[in-house]
Amino acid sequence: MEFKTKNCWEVYKSKKHVSAMDRLAQDYIEFLSKCKTERETVEFLAEKAMNAGFERGISSDRFMKTHKGKSLILVRKGRKKLSEGLRILGAHADTPRLDLKQRPLYEECQVSLAKTHYYGGIRKHQWLARPLALHGVVIKTDGTKINVCIGEDQDDPVFTIADLLPHLAYKQVEKKLSEAFEAEKLNVVLGHVPVAPSKEKNEKEKNPVKLGVLGILNQRFGIIEEDLYSAELQAVPAGPARYVGLDKGLIGGYGHDDRVCTFAGFRAFVTQEDPEFTQLLIIWDKEEIGSEGSSGAKSLFMEYCIEDMLDAWEPETRIRTVFENSRALSADVHAAMDPDYQDVHEKLNASLLGHGPVFCKFTGHRGKVGANDAHPEYVAWLRGILNQAGIPWQMAETGKVDLGGGGTVAKFLAVYGMDIIDFGPGVLGMHSPFEICSKADLYASVLAFEQFFKS
Structure with a gap:
């Protein structure tokens, strides 16, 4: 009857999972060490995407498009019509x-x-x-x-x-x-x-x-x-990302927010084949300053791209129909409970490192000001696909109600009428020059994003 979060280390304790987790963590450390700006991140991912068979321009069923060198869209055409909606995962490449x-x-x-x-x-x-x-x-x-x-x-x-x-x-x-x-x-x-x-x-x-x-x-x-x-x-x-702790269970480095979701989302996206719904991965700039500018989530970059898709693949469909039927994840990190500052969290609604990626139903500050507030029907659907796949997950708020808050790109996609929620691994020391995340949460996040794209 009661709900308890699952510890990823117990769920993924087999030799197969541990080996896969270690390989993923090493790849992520190399990525995080190399990509320290949004331009470097987009350039790195664009090269990887082209090596995976994605082409520039919309002539292909798998295409990519960059914008100002700071934002990136990857699209894989699905079997269903665009009018039935997309599976969209959005993250951001900029950092404090x-x-x-x-x-x-x-x-x-x-x-x-x-x-x-x-x-x-x-x-x-x-x-x-x-x-x-x-x-x-x-x-x-x-x-x-x-x-x-x-x-x-x-x-x-x-x-x-x-x-x-x-x-x-x-x-x-x-x-x-x-x-x-x-x-x-x-x-x-x-x-x-x-x-x-x-x-x-x-x-x-x-x-x-x-x-x-x-x-x-x-x-x-x-x-x-x-x-x-x-x-x-x-x-x-300066310097590379590193393992933290004698057991190497944690990863420390600059820019987990939000390159851990950028990396995990990309890894989940490129492994997909012959999807039911058309899949879209978008990496934005400027999230840390309110998603402003021509390369942020407030821009029309994604909207223009989907218009191009409709013109090429399904001109009879209106773009609002696509948006209303789409489901999205705002892939962003969450503030995990800090062992030394537990008093700023409300423990019943706080997340723990190593217990899987975190749903954040709403962000904003104080009275949910500036928040996207995900609908319970969508939360239930996401719970179902993760539970069926046996993937650990959590749900938490950023901290005690009146102690602060923050925002993500979620509300800028919610204006189109689509379902969206914030979802990503927990981080300690967020926005510091040396943030910490769990390599078990990274592994679970990739698996969770894969299930979302397949759903």
Whole structure:
């Protein structure tokens, strides 16, 4: 009569499952270590999709389309008509980070630094005194795109943001956390060696260390300071993802939110064959700042793509009919109960690491403001397909009602009238530079997404 969640480690304890779980975890660690921006993620997945037989353009029954280099759609045509609906899984490839400002470079106290503007919901103090890498692109006026990645290779230097020493932090520690760390002081250290005085002028340069940094950038990438106005450069945690714990049951790294769902959704999608319903996997940008812009879930990228599908495959069907009959998952992570901060959770409605992916019926904050609230008929249907497949799952809220909240892409798909719910593995330290997830939850999430696509 009672319901109890199942521990994935007990469900998947056979040698076959353990071996498959370990292989999946290793692939995910390599993916997470390599793909630290939305552009890198989309490029990586697009290449994998083409290797799996997907083609650009809608002439094929298996096709893909990228948008602005930051969003990706993969479609596999099903046996049923589009008018009977799609199976849609949406995730996002962007993560909280520090973006370099439009004019970032300056020099102070014999140090060259870069100004940043944080992106998404970060806790600013977590980004101090840690190794950082620079990832991104610079676009020159002739359209040339220059890819930048500094700080990941073993021979590369890294960057950092210097923290204030405790000996002089007496006033700082007395401030509220929200006031103690100023966004305008999240400045990345780039260099220290000054250029030699100009022989022609026989005088010292005004900003010799900054000029030294510009010289290195010019030598390595062929860019000048003005090119940084048309650049997207991100300071992200340097170094690879790693196993956490003596038993290697956990995975630590930057960007589980939401690349764990991006990875799991893609792995589940590419294994499908001859589906009943047409399947659509979409990876969005800009979720961490409200899904804004031309590459976020508020854009019409997905809608335009489905219109193209209707024109090619089923012109007599109206797009609203497709949407109303579609079923979708907003594949996003959930805040697992933190052993040290259990008081911020309401334990009866909290999730545990290792007990499978988590349904979140609604997000938003306080009185469900800004939420998609999934209908019970849809929740029951999803319960049924997972229970039939023997896949562990949980249902939880983000935390105690009045302690905070957040949002996902779910409400932006719900406006079309389709059924949708948030569903993904739990994470500890969400939005930190080093998040933690369970490799058992990753494995169960892939299996769950496979069942959704097959349903």
